[in-house]
Amino acid sequence: MNWKNIEGLDGVESPGLLVDSDKIQQNIDRMIEIVGGAEHVDRLFPHVKTHKMPEVTRMQVDAGITKFKAATLSEAQMAAGAGASEVLIAHQLVGPKLDRLATLIEDFPNTKFAVLTDDPQAADAINEKCGDADSPLDVYIDIDCGMHRTGIPLGARSDALRAHIDSLSGLNFAGLHVYDGHLHDPDLQQRTDKVKEILGKVALHEKEHPSPRIIVGGSPTFGIWAAETSWHLSPGTTLLWDFGYGDAHPDLPMTIAAALISRVISKPGEGKICIDLGHKSIAAEMPLEKRFQFPDLPDAQPIGQSEEHLVLQTANAASLHVGDIVIAIPRHICPTVALHSHATVVSGGRVTGDRWQVTARDR
Known part of the structure; x- marks a missing residue:
C-alpha cells in the first residue's frame, strides 16, 4: 500500500x-489461520504490548480471541476493559505493583488474571497480597529456555517452585511460560531446529510432570510452535508488524x-x-x-x-x-x-x- x-x-x-484497520484485520485473520482456523482460535494468547490499544484488542475479541498476555498492569487493565476473558501479566510483579494487581482483580471480576513467577519469595509475596483461598490466583512458572533474562531452567528448581506454589492456599499452579525471545534467526530451518530443541526438553519434562497449560513463543517462532505443538501461542508484533520482522522473517505472512x-x-x-x-x-x-x-x-x-x-x-x-x-x-x-x-x-x-x-x- x-x-x-x-x-x-x-x-x-x-x-x-497511522494504523490501517483493514490491515490489522488481515493480520488477525492470518494469526487464526496459522493456528489451524477458527476451531483452534482458543490456542491464541496474543501479547498486547505492541499496540496497547483497546480497539485492537476488541477486534481480536470479536474474532474469538479472548486470552491475552500483557507486560504491564496498564496493559492488563486495558485488555480487561476491552473484554478479555483471561490476562496473563508476563512480568514478575513485586513491591507496590501487587497492591495494584489486587485492585485490578476486584475491579474486573469477569477477567481471570494470572501472573508469572520464578522465585519462591516472590510467590509468597503474591500469595500474601493477591492470593485468595476461595478463588486462587493462577500462577505460571517462568521457564528460561535460553534467553537468560528471567525464568529458571526446567528441572529440580522448577519442580521445587511448583511444589511451593501448590503449598500456598491462595495460588493455583496454572502451567509453564516458555518465552523464546532470543530466537531471531532469519533462516527458517535454523529457527525451527532451535524451537525443536526447546520443544524436546519441555516435552520430556511434561512426561513426568504434566502441566495444566503451556504458553510458548513470540512472533518470530509463532508459526513453528503452531505447527509442532497443540500448546498456547503468544505472538504480539503480528498485529501491526514492522519492517524489522518483515525483512528477517518473510515466512510469516503478516x-x-x-x-x-x-x-x-x-x-x-x-x-x-x-x-x-x-x-x-x-x-x-x-x-x-x-x-x-x-x-x-x-x-x-x-x-x-x-x-x-x-x-x-x-x-x-x-x-x-x-x-x-x-x-x-x-x-x-x-x-x-x-x-x-x-x-x-x-x-x-x-x-x-x-x-x-x-x-x-x-x-
Missing part, C-alpha cells in the same frame, strides 16, 4: 502514528499495518531535508541508519537525529518542499507506538476521522 496516497493525510498532524506521518520542516542544504521525526517519535534503540524506511525516498540516508528533528540526504531533496509529507515505516513498532498518545485510523485508503487512544502506554 502507498501510505502517501491515503486520502485525508493533509489534515493529520505530524509527527503522528502485513505492515502501521506507519508514521512526518513532514519536511526545513531544507538545510543541497541534497538535504529535515523532517519532524525525532527520536521522541520513533524507536531509537538501534543504530540511526536502521531505525526507519522511507517508501517514497528509498535512497534517503540519515545524517543526524535529535529529539524532534531528522536530517536526511536524498537525491529527491530538490523536488521536496517545506510542508511536504514524508511517510516512515519503523523497524521496531512496539516502542514506537508507546511514544504516541493516539493513532490516526486509516481504512479503505482514506483517513476515517477516528483516533484510537494508546491507553496502555502508561505503566
Whole structure:
C-alpha cells in the first residue's frame, strides 16, 4: 500500500502514528489461520504490548480471541476493559505493583488474571497480597529456555517452585511460560531446529510432570510452535508488524499495518531535508541508519537525529518542499507506538476521522 496516497493525510498532524484497520484485520485473520482456523482460535494468547490499544484488542475479541498476555498492569487493565476473558501479566510483579494487581482483580471480576513467577519469595509475596483461598490466583512458572533474562531452567528448581506454589492456599499452579525471545534467526530451518530443541526438553519434562497449560513463543517462532505443538501461542508484533520482522522473517505472512506521518520542516542544504521525526517519535534503540524506511525516498540516508528533528540526504531533496509529507515505516513498532498518545485510523485508503487512544502506554 502507498501510505502517501491515503486520502485525508493533509489534515493529520505530524509527527503522528497511522494504523490501517483493514490491515490489522488481515493480520488477525492470518494469526487464526496459522493456528489451524477458527476451531483452534482458543490456542491464541496474543501479547498486547505492541499496540496497547483497546480497539485492537476488541477486534481480536470479536474474532474469538479472548486470552491475552500483557507486560504491564496498564496493559492488563486495558485488555480487561476491552473484554478479555483471561490476562496473563508476563512480568514478575513485586513491591507496590501487587497492591495494584489486587485492585485490578476486584475491579474486573469477569477477567481471570494470572501472573508469572520464578522465585519462591516472590510467590509468597503474591500469595500474601493477591492470593485468595476461595478463588486462587493462577500462577505460571517462568521457564528460561535460553534467553537468560528471567525464568529458571526446567528441572529440580522448577519442580521445587511448583511444589511451593501448590503449598500456598491462595495460588493455583496454572502451567509453564516458555518465552523464546532470543530466537531471531532469519533462516527458517535454523529457527525451527532451535524451537525443536526447546520443544524436546519441555516435552520430556511434561512426561513426568504434566502441566495444566503451556504458553510458548513470540512472533518470530509463532508459526513453528503452531505447527509442532497443540500448546498456547503468544505472538504480539503480528498485529501491526514492522519492517524489522518483515525483512528477517518473510515466512510469516503478516502485513505492515502501521506507519508514521512526518513532514519536511526545513531544507538545510543541497541534497538535504529535515523532517519532524525525532527520536521522541520513533524507536531509537538501534543504530540511526536502521531505525526507519522511507517508501517514497528509498535512497534517503540519515545524517543526524535529535529529539524532534531528522536530517536526511536524498537525491529527491530538490523536488521536496517545506510542508511536504514524508511517510516512515519503523523497524521496531512496539516502542514506537508507546511514544504516541493516539493513532490516526486509516481504512479503505482514506483517513476515517477516528483516533484510537494508546491507553496502555502508561505503566
